[in-house]
Amino acid sequence: xxxxxxxxxxxxxxxxxxxxxxxxxxxxxxxxxxxxxxxxxxxxxxxxxxxxxxxxxxxxxxxxxxxxxxxxxxxxxxxxxxxxxxxxxxxxxxxxxxxxxxxxxxxxxxxxxxxxxxxxxxxxxxxxxxxxxxxxxxxxxxxxxxxxxxxxxxxxxxxxxxxxxxxxxxxxxxxxxxxxxxxxxxxxxxxxxxxxxxxxxxxxxxxxxxxxxxxxxxxxxxxxxxxxxxxxxxxxxxxxxxxxxxxxxxxxxxxxxxxxxxxxxxxxxxxxxxxxxxxxxxxxxxxxxxxxxxxxxxxxxxxxxxxxxxxxxxxxxxxxxxxxxxxxxxxxxxxxxxxxxxxxxxxxxxxxxxxxxxxxxxxxxxxxxxxxxxxxxxxxxxxxxxxxxxxxxxxxxxxxxxxxxxxxxxxxxxxxxxxxxxxxxxxxxxxxxxxxxxxxxxxxxxxxxxxxxxxxxxxxxxxxxxxxxxxxxxxxxxxxxxxxxxxxxxxxxxxxxxxxxxxxxxxxxxxxxxxxxxxxxxxxxxxxxxxxxxxxxxxxxxxxxxxxxxxxxxxxxxxxxxxxxxxxxxxxxxxxxxxxxxxxxxxxxxx
Numbered sequence: 001x002x003x004x005x006x007x008x009x010x011x012x013x014x015x016x017x018x019x020x021x022x023x024x025x026x027x028x029x030x031x032x033x034x035x036x037x038x039x040x041x042x043x044x045x046x047x048x049x050x051x052x053x054x055x056x057x058x059x060x061x062x063x064x065x066x067x068x069x070x071x072x073x074x075x076x077x078x079x080x081x082x083x084x085x086x087x088x089x090x091x092x093x094x095x096x097x098x099x100x101x102x103x104x105x106x107x108x109x110x111x112x113x114x115x116x117x118x119x120x121x122x123x124x125x126x127x128x129x130x131x132x133x134x135x136x137x138x139x140x141x142x143x144x145x146x147x148x149x150x151x152x153x154x155x156x157x158x159x160x161x162x163x164x165x166x167x168x169x170x171x172x173x174x175x176x177x178x179x180x181x182x183x184x185x186x187x188x189x190x191x192x193x194x195x196x197x198x199x200x201x202x203x204x205x206x207x208x209x210x211x212x213x214x215x216x217x218x219x220x221x222x223x224x225x226x227x228x229x230x231x232x233x234x235x236x237x238x239x240x241x242x243x244x245x246x247x248x249x250x251x252x253x254x255x256x257x258x259x260x261x262x263x264x265x266x267x268x269x270x271x272x273x274x275x276x277x278x279x280x281x282x283x284x285x286x287x288x289x290x291x292x293x294x295x296x297x298x299x300x301x302x303x304x305x306x307x308x309x310x311x312x313x314x315x316x317x318x319x320x321x322x323x324x325x326x327x328x329x330x331x332x333x334x335x336x337x338x339x340x341x342x343x344x345x346x347x348x349x350x351x352x353x354x355x356x357x358x359x360x361x362x363x364x365x366x367x368x369x370x371x372x373x374x375x376x377x378x379x380x381x382x383x384x385x386x387x388x389x390x391x392x393x394x395x396x397x398x399x400x401x402x403x404x405x406x407x408x409x410x411x412x413x414x415x416x417x418x419x420x421x422x423x424x425x426x427x428x429x430x431x432x433x434x435x436x437x438x439x440x441x442x443x444x445x446x447x448x449x450x451x452x453x454x455x456x457x458x459x460x461x462x463x464x465x466x467x468x469x470x471x472x473x474x475x476x477x478x479x480x481x482x483x484x485x486x487x488x489x490x491x492x493x494x495x496x497x498x499x500x501x502x503x504x505x506x507x508x509x510x511x512x513x514x515x516x517x518x519x520x521x522x523x524x525x526x527x528x529x530x531x532x533x534x535x536x537x538x539x540x541x542x543x544x545x546x547x548x549x550x551x552x553x554x555x556x557x558x559x560x561x562x563x564x565x566x567x568x569x570x571x572x573x574x575x576x577x578x579x580x581x582x583x584x585x586x587x588x589x590x591x
Contacts, residue, residue: 127319
């Protein structure tokens with residue numbers, strides 16, 4: 001009973017979403033679906049009158065009946081393509097509404113830890129990938145469910161005009177059969193399609209062989225047989241268990257069908273006897289036989305459509321859960337409007353502690369430092385020291401840190417975050433490669449200047465990107481026709497150009513030259529101070545030979561500030577930093 005209640009609640013919630021998408025189209029559908037569903041009953045009713053009264057009908061009455069029957073026949077055929085057209089338009093609007101709601105919710109989720117959770121990321125990817133066709137199912141199966149429910153009810157009403165007890169008996173024998181059939185289909189869906197552990201394994205094993213993420217290893221080690229075997233083993237295990245239960249339910253269903261057939265045959269015999277006695281008219285045979293067929297068919301469609309709709313309602317449930325997520329960062333009340341006139345002490349970390357979840361170890365522990373406007377800060381340390389996490393906190397990507405981060409003499413928690421982030425531009429290790437034009441790729445850091453060709457060209461020069469007769473409107477990447485794929489180093493130069501294009505006063509560079517050749521890196525750092533003039537720079541790198549330009553160097557070790565000072569100071573007093581630096585210097589010397 002609880003499942004039925006949840007099913008109806010989800011369906012009503014989904015219908016409300018459809019209503020909000022387009023009230024006018026929804027009204028048309030509310031009008032046409034019942035009319036289309038009732039028209040078969042009208043045709044049967046008129047046919048019954050004609051059969052019973054044809055000898056006694058005068059030409060006028062007969063003409064009127066034929067006219068009404070003809071109108072119902074015409075409308076029944078006309079409404080179908082009209083409803084398809086209206087459903088198509090509503091599907092377009094629903095697809096747009098679903099996708100834009102997902103994108104807007106993503107915008108409102110300021111805390112990026114959601115997107116770093118694998119289960120959440122898989123769910124949102126599933127929502128996004130299915131948003132183009134789920135609205136079709138919601139409308140087609142939803143309207144079909146309502147339509148067949150009306151047909152079923154109207155046919156029972158037609159049978160009740162013959163004998164109300166016969167109608168009630170028909171209802172009693174068909175409903176249990178429908179429930180059993182529904183449970184069989186629902187269990188099959190939940191086992192093979194839903195988000196169970198086994199079904200997710202099936203999906204994973206197939207996707208491993210079909211996605212580009214693993215194709216090199218799959219080809220290199222010829223792993224097709226391995227993963228196909230794993231897929232087959234899980235599939236066989238699932239279906240063997242499922243088939244046992246299906247046989248039990250089929251046996252029960254067969255018993256009900258046998259019982260139903262006996263009852264319906266007896267009812268049909270009763271109708272024949274009543275006609276022979278002159279109690280019922282001859283047309284009742286047509287009414288009864290046609291209504292029985294419509295009732296059984298509409299019940300079968302109800303079962304099928306409700307099972308298929310159940311699949312879509314589970315999707316809508318996940319959609320509603322995603323839309324209703326409350327984010328700690330997005331619910332903050334804006335307090336301070338960000339200003340560009342930073343003071344002398346632009347940024348300060350005060351005893352900052354951070355872990356990615358309540359159960360994990362601290363990634364940053366008691367981090368405290370202060371820098372002034374325009375300073376260039378290099379952040380160094382071994383992998384896992386917390387370098388990238390530190391600058392992500394500065395970008396206000398996570399709310400769950402203790403201590404405080406002060407920017408322009410105000411706590412970071414007091415800023416309106418979208419406005420605050422306009423003061424920062426960055427290139428992270430996993431920088432984005434957008435399959436859009438070169439112009440757009442660079443101008444994303446300041447879209448108000450997207451048509452400033454001269455500024456974009458200057459930024460590309462700063463990033464050492466060689467256009468090679470390429471126009472600014474050249475589409476990059478492989479996804480679209482005419483797109484030009486770049487090498488890893490070229491993509492990184494585009495990302496660097498994007499960072500240089502921005503007028504934001506704070507610049508974050510996280511391993512900005514990892515994919516760039518040594519010559520280009522050397523040329524870049526020759527002019528680095530000039531390229532970043534007037535900006536406060538955080539520069540994360542493993543290549544310690546490039547940190548000499550920095551005003552200060554922040555050395556992190558296991559999430560703790562190990563030391564903080566100039567290169568010369570650290571070389572003199574910090575054995576850990578000196579060891580890291582000399583180790584890399586010896587590698588460069590060997591090269």
